[in-house]
Amino acid sequence: MKILGNIDFLTEDNVNRSNIMLIARTIESDNISHAYMFCGNNMELLSKLALVFAASINCLDNGCGDCIICRNTKRGVYPNILIVEPEGNILRIEEIARLQKFMNLSSYNPGKKICVIKESELMNQEAANRLLKTLEDPPDDDSIFILLTEDISIILPTVVSRCLVYSWNFKFDEDTQRKADFEVMEKYLNEGIKNIIMLQENQIRASTASMDLTLRLVEILKKMEAGVKTDLEKEFIEIRKSDFEKSDVNKYIEILKSKHKRKINKFHNLGISRVFDIISAWLEDILVVKLGAGEKSLNFSKNYLFISKNIKNIKIEKIFKLMEVIEGNRSYLNYSINSELALDNIFLQFQNIYR
Numbered sequence: 001m002k003i004l005g006n007i008d009f010l011t012e013d014n015v016n017r018s019n020i021m022l023i024a025r026t027i028e029s030d031n032i033s034h035a036y037m038f039c040g041n042n043m044e045l046l047s048k049l050a051l052v053f054a055a056s057i058n059c060l061d062n063g064c065g066d067c068i069i070c071r072n073t074k075r076g077v078y079p080n081i082l083i084v085e086p087e088g089n090i091l092r093i094e095e096i097a098r099l100q101k102f103m104n105l106s107s108y109n110p111g112k113k114i115c116v117i118k119e120s121e122l123m124n125q126e127a128a129n130r131l132l133k134t135l136e137d138p139p140d141d142d143s144i145f146i147l148l149t150e151d152i153s154i155i156l157p158t159v160v161s162r163c164l165v166y167s168w169n170f171k172f173d174e175d176t177q178r179k180a181d182f183e184v185m186e187k188y189l190n191e192g193i194k195n196i197i198m199l200q201e202n203q204i205r206a207s208t209a210s211m212d213l214t215l216r217l218v219e220i221l222k223k224m225e226a227g228v229k230t231d232l233e234k235e236f237i238e239i240r241k242s243d244f245e246k247s248d249v250n251k252y253i254e255i256l257k258s259k260h261k262r263k264i265n266k267f268h269n270l271g272i273s274r275v276f277d278i279i280s281a282w283l284e285d286i287l288v289v290k291l292g293a294g295e296k297s298l299n300f301s302k303n304y305l306f307i308s309k310n311i312k313n314i315k316i317e318k319i320f321k322l323m324e325v326i327e328g329n330r331s332y333l334n335y336s337i338n339s340e341l342a343l344d345n346i347f348l349q350f351q352n353i354y355r
């Protein structure tokens with residue numbers, strides 16, 4: 001059970017530990033049930049977990065992590081594995097039919113045939129009923145189903161009752177994801193500013209570097225925004241499945257949309273605001289190095305050597321001027337004006353720092 005025990009995206013709590021122990025025991029004693037349901041708050045990580053479980057079932061060494069069976073199963077390309085997922089917002093009966101066809105074939109490779117059903121809460125009634133029949137009467141002893149869901153409460157209770165249910169706690173949460181996004185953004189920004197400074201010290205036009213930087217940052221901001229949008233889609237699905245009157249559903253969706261627009265604006269501004277903070281910190285650091293201060297007085301002390309080596313041609317009054325420009329542009333952020341333009345403007349000004 002080496003790979004199941006070594007998963008780094010699970011929190012180390014009692015629930016996960018006892019889940020892993022139970023699963024390890026069933027694999028080692030070859031006493032595997034034919035239907036499992038994994039729930040948890042992140043579909044991507046649930047899928048990873050299901051594939052690791054599937055790999056451990058078929059691996060000759062109960063989950064070594066390294067053999068061809070483990071490696072290909074984890075990538076989802078082992079012939080004994082079928083992954084089924086919804087198209088758009090519904091998991092339809094056609095997909096369940098595909099699953100049944102796969103399960104009725106004899107397996108290509110030795111071992112169990114394992115079907116992973118992602119977002120199983122999105123099965124419509126028809127599909128759920130069809131799957132239920134298969135769960136009640138599986139084609140043979142070598143068929144295993146792993147249903148995945150982020151919300152077990154909306155799955156047909158008859159389907160749930162046919163499965164061994166395991167709830168998982170992931171380390172992942174929205175905040176960590178957002179923090180990771182910010183880290184990427186900061187990395188690009190620091191590299192970009194260094195590029196602009198170095199290029200100019202060498203008297204080469206820096207406009208390509210600054211344009212490139214703007215585009216990269218805008219791309220990251222858009223990606224972060226898309227993350228916020230995905231949450232909204234999920235909420236819509238929930239509402240549409242409810243028993244409310246159609247007119248009430250529409251009204252509620254409108255409310256959510258406007259709430260979400262505010263959330264995205266806020267988030268977007270937060271992202272750009274962070275970009276501005278970092279540029280300001282760089283300017284302050286350049287300034288104090290120019291004035292002869294030591295490494296310890298810098299915002300980013302690790303940049304001390306770079307700055308003292310590369311900024312001898314920069315005039316102090318240019319730095320003050322640039323700081324003013326940044327504060328001026330910052331006030332525009334409150335009105336959520338095109339962020340691409342704001343960034344472009346800042347980097348354009350940055351290029352003039354030597355002139």
Ligand SMILES: [Zn+2]
Pocket residue numbers: 059060061062063064065066067068069070071
């Ligand atoms: Zn293996």
